[in-house]
Amino acid sequence: MKGIELFAGIGGFRLGMEAANIETIWANDSSELSCRVYESNFGQNSMVLADITQIDLSIIPQHDLLTAGFPCQPFSSAGKKQGIRDLVRGTLFERIVEIIKDKQPQYFVLENVKRILTMEQGYHFRVILNALASLDYLIEWRLINPLNFGIPQNRDRVFIVGTKLTTNNLFPNLEKSLFLLTQKDCDILEMGVETLEKGLQPIVLEQQTKNHNWGIAYQNQMYTRQIPPLVDQKPSKKLKDILQDEMEINTQFDFTADTRERIQKSTSVHRYCNGVEILYNQGGGARLGYTIFGVNGITSTLTASTSRHYERYQVGNRFRRLTNIEYARLMGFPDDWCRVARVYDQYRLYGNAVVPACVEWICQRIGRENIKFKSRTWEQLKLPI
Numbered sequence: 112m113k114g115i116e117l118f119a120g121i122g123g124f125r126l127g128m129e130a131a132n133i134e135t136i137w138a139n140d141s142s143e144l145s146c147r148v149y150e151s152n153f154g155q156n157s158m159v160l161a162d163i164t165q166i167d168l169s170i171i172p173q174h175d176l177l178t179a180g181f182p183c184q185p186f187s188s189a190g191k192k193q194g195i196r197d198l199v200r201g202t203l204f205e206r207i208v209e210i211i212k213d214k215q216p217q218y219f220v221l222e223n224v225k226r227i228l229t230m231e232q233g234y235h236f237r238v239i240l241n242a243l244a245s246l247d248y249l250i251e252w253r254l255i256n257p258l259n260f261g262i263p264q265n266r267d268r269v270f271i272v273g274t275k276l277t278t279n280n281l282f283p284n285l286e287k288s289l290f291l292l293t294q295k296d297c298d299i300l301e302m303g304v305e306t307l308e309k310g311l312q313p314i315v316l317e318q319q320t321k322n323h324n325w326g327i328a329y330q331n332q333m334y335t336r337q338i339p340p341l342v343d344q345k346p347s348k349k350l351k352d353i354l355q356d357e358m359e360i361n362t363q364f365d366f367t368a369d370t371r372e373r374i375q376k377s378t379s380v381h382r383y384c385n386g387v388e389i390l391y392n393q394g395g396g397a398r399l400g401y402t403i404f405g406v407n408g409i410t411s412t413l414t415a416s417t418s419r420h421y422e423r424y425q426v427g428n429r430f431r432r433l434t435n436i437e438y439a440r441l442m443g444f445p446d447d448w449c450r451v452a453r454v455y456d457q458y459r460l461y462g463n464a465v466v467p468a469c470v471e472w473i474c475q476r477i478g479r480e481n482i483k484f485k486s487r488t489w490e491q492l493k494l495p496i
Contacts, residue, residue, distance in 0.1 A: 112477075114176035115139075117207060119158060120464050121148045121449060123442070124178040124220070127470025131477075137172050139163055144452055148460060151451045163206050168213050176477070177219040179207050180465045208242050217275050218477050222465050225254060225267040232319040237333075239271075241314045244328040248273035253291035253341075254324040257443060258386075260468035261345030263353060263409040264441045265385055268465070270473060276329075290476040291325065296338050310334040344472060350388075350424075351406040353440040357426060360434055366423050370430040373401050387411050390425055403430065413441055415463035435461075443468045 116124045116138040125135045138158045140146055146160040159166070181204050211219055228236050243250050252271045257264055274288040285304050297303070311332040326335030377391040388405030403423045404410075410433075423430050435457040436446045442461045449457040 112175040113172075114178055115171065115174045117163060117177065117179035117210070118181055118203075119149060120145050120180065121444070121460050122152060123444075123465035123467050124180065124222075124470050125153065126444070126467035127465070128176070128178065128474050130467065130471040131474035133176060133474055136174060139166065144456060145460065147451050148449050152448060163203065168210060171210060171214060173214060173216075175217050176474070177207075177211060177214070177216045178221070178470070179219075180222040181207055204239060205242070208246070211243075211248075211273070212246055215275065219248070219271075219273040220470070220473055220477075221271040221273075222470075223269050223271075225269060227269055228254075228322040228324075233322045234316060236322050237314055237316050237320065240328040240333055241316065241331060243271070243273055244314070244331055244333070246273070247330075248275050249285075249288045250328040251289050251291050252326055253338075255291075255341060255469050255472070257466040257469060258347065258409065259341045259343050259345075260443070260466070260472065261343075261348050262441060262443050262466065262468060263348045263350050264411075264413060264466075265387070265409055266412045266466065268469065270469065272473060272477070289327070290473060292338075293342065295342055296325075299339060300336070307334055349407055350410055350441075351426075353437060354406060354426065355434055355436055357429060360431070364431040364434055366430050366432065370403070370423055374403065377401060377403070383408050385411065410441055413438060413458075413462045415459050438462070442466055 112133045113136045114124075114128050114133045116122070116128075116135055119125065119138040119140045120142070122138070125138065128135055135153075138149065138153075139161060140149070140158060141160070141162050143160060146158050149158045150156070159170075207219075207221070227239070230236070240250060250271060250273050252269055254267045255270050256267050258266075270291065272290055274290075276288065285307060307327060311327075311329065311334045314328065314331050314333050320333075321335070323335040323337040324340075325338045326333060328334075373393070374391050377393045380389045380392050382389060386409040388408035389402060390405045391401075391403040393401045401423075403425055406424060406426055422432060424433060433441075435449065435454045438458055438461040439446050439448055442464055443466045444461065444464070449460050452460060
C-alpha cells in the first residue's frame with residue numbers, strides 16, 4: 112500500500128504507516144520548521160512545503176491511504192473554539208474532502224482532539240461526518256489513547272477511518288470495513304452486524320445528538336455507541352519509567368530557588384487527578400495556580416502551546432520541567448527526532464504531533480477482515496443508552 116500525509120508536521124503518521132509496512136509517497140505541510148525536521152529524518156525533498164489550499168490537486172499522486180491530522184486549534188479547548196466556523200483553519204477540512212473526492216483512495220485516516228465530539232452539542236462533528244459520509248465511504252471513529260500502547264501520557268484523540276465501498280449495500284461491507292473495533296469489544300457488547308445496520312439514524316446537523324467514543328456513518332446516516340476503552344496493547348508505564356538519567360540533564364531545565372520558596376506558600380496535595388500525580392498546589396486543588404507534579408503517575412496531554420513545558424516536576428530532590436527528549440518519549444518518537452530545531456521549539460513540535468503508535472495500530476488493521484460479528488436480532492442487541 113502507498114499513502115500520503117497531509118498536515119504532516121514532524122511525520123507521526125509516516126512513522127506509524129512505515130511500522131505497518133505502508134510506504135509514504137507524498138507529504139505536505141505549511142510550516143518551514145516542521146519541514147526541516149521532516150526532511151532531516153526522511154530525506155531531502157520528502158515533503159512539499161506549501162499551503163495545501165494553493166496546491167494543484169494534479170501534483171498529488173494516486174494513493175491507497177490518505178492521512179491527515181487536520182488542524183485541531185479550531186476545536187481544541189486551548190484554542191478559540193470556533194470549530195468549523197473558523198474560516199482560517201476550520202475549513203482546511205474542506206480541502207481534505209476535496210482531495211479525497213478527487214483521488215478516491217481506498218482508505219483515509221484522520222485525527223483530531225477529543226473535544227471535536229462534543230463542541231456545540233456535537234454540531235461540528237456532525238458537519239464533518241456528513242461531509243465524509245457523502246463520499247461513498249463507510250466512516251468509523253473511535254477515541255484512542257497512547258496509554259494503551261505503553262506511553263504514559265493521557266492523550267485521548269479521535270481517529271476517523273474511511274473505507275471506500277464497492278457497493279451501495281452496507282451489509283456485506285461491514286465485516287471488512289470496520290477497523291477500530293476489536294473482537295473483545297463486540298463480545299462485551301454482544302454487538303453484531305444487525306445492531307449497526309438497523310441502528311443507523313439520519314444525520315441532522317441542527318439536532319442535538321450525543322457523539323459517543325465510537326461510531327459509524329454512511330450516506331448521511333450515523334450510529335454511535337459508548338464502548339469500553341481500548342484494551343492495552345502494551346504494558347502500561349509511569350512517567351518515571353521514561354525519564355532521562357538525572358546526571359544527563361542540564362541545569363537549564365531546573366526551577367530551584369523560586370520553586371522552593373513558592374512551595375512554602377503552597378498546599379500539600381499528594382493525590383492523583385486522571386492518573387497525574389499532584390504534589391503541591393497554591394490553592395490546594397487539582398490544577399489551579401502554581402502546581403508541582405510527581406513522576407509516579409502519567410502526564411496530562413502535552414500541548415502545542417509554549418507554556419506547557421514550564422510545569423514543575425519533582426524528580427527526587429530536584430524541581431525541573433520535562434526535557435525535550437522526555438517530550439519525544441511521551442509522544443513515542445526517537446529521542447533526537449527534532450534535533451535540527453531549538454530545544455524551545457521542540458516542545459511545540461511534539462505537542463502538535465500525532466502519536467505514531469496509535470497510527471500503527473490502525474494501519475496494521477486496515478485491509479484485514481478484523482471482526483466476525485455475531486448474528487443476533489436488533490432487539491437482542493440494543494443496550495440502554
